[in-house]
Amino acid sequence: MSGEFSLIDKYFAHKQQNRKDVILAQGDDCAIVAPTAGSHIAISTDTLVAGTHFLADANPAQIAHKALASNISDLVAMGASPAWVSMGISLPEINTAWLERFSNAFFKLADYYGIQLIGGDTTKGPLTITLTVQGTLPEGKALTRHGAQSGDWVYVTGQLGDAKAGLDVILENNISADTSLNQELQRRHFEATPRVLAGIALRDIASAAIDISDGLVADLGHILKRSKVGARLNVAALPTSKELLQFVGSRALAQQYALTSGEEYELCFTVPEANRGQLEVALSNTPFTCIGQLTGTEYIELHNDDAPVDWQLDGFDHFKGNQ
Amino acid sequence: MSGEFSLIDKYFAHKQQNRKDVILAQGDDCAIVAPTAGSHIAISTDTLVAGTHFLADANPAQIAHKALASNISDLVAMGASPAWVSMGISLPEINTAWLERFSNAFFKLADYYGIQLIGGDTTKGPLTITLTVQGTLPEGKALTRHGAQSGDWVYVTGQLGDAKAGLDVILENNISADTSLNQELQRRHFEATPRVLAGIALRDIASAAIDISDGLVADLGHILKRSKVGARLNVAALPTSKELLQFVGSRALAQQYALTSGEEYELCFTVPEANRGQLEVALSNTPFTCIGQLTGTEYIELHNDDAPVDWQLDGFDHFKGNQ
Known part of the structure; x- marks a missing residue:
């Protein structure tokens, strides 16, 4: 050879x-x-x-x-x-x-x-x-998917949805009239980088963690399944960029992008009530947002502050062809 | 997903x-x-x-x-x-x-x-x-390619050449009239298994080792290059099966198969003179053969007992297309 x-x-x-x-x-x-x-x-x-x-x-x-x-x-x-x-x-x-x-x-x-x-x-x-x-x-410090418990709070790092908007631009599914906006979203799609320091800092704080590669709903779903819990998420709390809002044109659509956008390399993690104070110190250099709380059910329930939300959302599946 | x-x-x-x-x-x-x-x-x-x-x-x-x-x-x-x-x-x-x-x-x-x-x-x-x-x-016990020295003896485990004959049958390059012989060589091609116990036993004995995946000449060549030595090999000593001889029809051709047959998963290894006695004990359950000795040159010299040998042999190279 x-x-x-x-x-x-x-x-x-x-x-x-x-x-x-x-x-x-x-x-x-x-x-x-x-x-x-x-x-x-x-x-x-x-x-x-x-x-x-x-x-x-x-x-x-x-x-x-x-x-x-x-x-x-x-x-x-x-x-x-x-x-x-x-x-x-x-x-x-x-x-x-x-x-x-x-x-x-x-x-x-x-x-x-x-x-x-x-x-x-x-x-x-x-x-x-x-x-x-x-x-x-x-030894013994791995952040797994199975350690989450009902009552723990659900967090994400960074902002969600931009990677999906960038993919829209790449695949020409949905393009803005604003060329520099298209370019910026495309760049964010390609240059997303993992939160290594946040992952290390969360070792002693989070009860479970996953990276958002298939989309928040799909990935949080893996934690819920392995931990046998459910989640109640407030879509109004989802961190989204002003560029995403400009690109998709409505808050509801930006929130849907945030729920399903894959390849974000942001973290979704859960934190017991007792560790929330520590969290503020440990992640002082990483943006993060609380988006909901774990429940005793085994499904994800969405709400928009006080209003119920009923959206149909799919994960990403190569074999089903909806890439 | x-x-x-x-x-x-x-x-x-x-x-x-x-x-x-x-x-x-x-x-x-x-x-x-x-x-x-x-x-x-x-x-x-x-x-x-x-x-x-x-x-x-x-x-x-x-x-x-x-x-x-x-x-x-x-x-x-x-x-x-x-x-x-x-x-x-x-x-x-x-x-x-x-x-x-x-x-x-x-x-x-x-x-x-x-x-x-x-x-x-x-x-x-x-x-x-x-x-x-x-x-x-x-720690520190790895068998590398760079530890061989001039004067060390060159060994191989098992028999060489059958995998190449089996590949001939699979690719229909060269088929014997004897169907059961074809089948047996094809089986040996597919069922070759690595010599795990021999590898472990050689940790304290061999000065260098490599598995024969690209052919003996090519793989021994990697040891020689990394160790900055040459080798003198006796083709008459190459271990070949009676099935291979029957398949190719001449001793010289069987020896050429043994020199170039890849995917054998046999080991080629070098042993200092001082460790040859230990070797007999350590590999008592694995067939092995001494096929030559390392030299101060940086190339492989072939001989057939006392006669010189001048064969053109190539390794296996996907990009050169000679697979």
Whole structure:
């Protein structure tokens, strides 16, 4: 596989300084890492396929950002610190300009998060990227989906809905007459970044957490299912941007975007009443909003301050075709 | 992604008992594992693509076996004990019969090696499988490619060449008139299994090791390059099966198959003179053969007992198209 290896070598191998816990990176049968005593390892795998998760002619820098950011977002949702990443990538041909842009963007984000590419495999095939990321966290401190309890408060970081509006622009489903607004929303779609510090800060505070990758309703639904609780959410409290309101034209629509927008890389987390004070201190540098409270039911109930809300909302499902 | 999740759940989730070091397997944002204090972790990623690594209509059980075996083989070549595996899989459609056969074969082999599927991602797309396997090994005991020295002896486990003959049968490049011989070689191609116990036993004995996935010449070449040594190999010593000789019809051709046959999952390793006695004891249950010695040159020199050999041999290279 000399052709493949030289390809990997040129664009992917040894572009970063070795982390102290990396004994051996690329170039052997395996990478070798040395976990710190007492630490657990969080591991997540995501696959992105051209035509399913991004357009085949999408900007390679944006594909790289999305692939790595979505994986790191899973680490963040467990409260883990990003450490190592392995990449399996299939390419229809060796396109050096594409590889250059892809790898530059990949390493820019990897360096930002202190995560090291330790190995991988490059093969010929339809454009597909599978990353396995690993992060470390103190033993017993993982933020899971099953720890939430009725009465806990529901929070989200940042603002929701912009990623979906950006996708509208990309797919030309819905475009504003304001070109700079379109560009800004598209940029937010591609440049969303995981809340690593917030995830780490929440380890001792949150009862459950998840990253918003499929949309708030779908992702909060995973917490509810695993924790066997329900939620009552106030749509009027959903944090949305003025750009989103301008783009969709009505508050109700902006709220619906906030409920279903995926690939936000914001966190949804639950906090027991007793920890709410600590939360204000721990997340002093991250915007966050309380959007509701967990209930003893097993479903999500929406209200708009005092008025009931009856919207039909779907999650995101590749096989059902409603991407 | 409810459709995808239910798909993963049915065929892949919680089909195995939790290993003691797996704190959380599928069902959350990440899996969580707890490495033993003092152990290092070996990590390897391999991607298999339909049309590149296997025929699109290949038997799904054989695809699963190949995907997992080739990855475990990389762990073995480092002397690691298989522990955890993550899978990214793209499928063009939900074919339940295919998934059933694929997952059954996957778990059969995973259970055999005590490796647990801890997570993954299933997406819609061209058939592609990326596995990231992880294994544990005592700190500082990894078998690398860079430890070989001039004067060390070169060994291989098992017999070489059958996998290439089996591939000939599958691709209908070269078929024997003897149907049962064809079937047996095809079976050996698909059912080759990594030498896990040999890899572990070699930790304190071998100076370098690699698994034979691209062919002996290509893989030994990686050791030579990393260790800055050469090798003198006796082709008459290459271990080949009587079935291979029958299939190819001449000793010289059987030896050429042994030098270039990939996906064997046998080990090639080097041993200092001082450790040769230990080797006989440590590998008492694994067939192995000394095929030559390392030299101070940086190339591979072939001889046939006392006669020189001048064969043109190529490795396997997807992008060069000579698969």
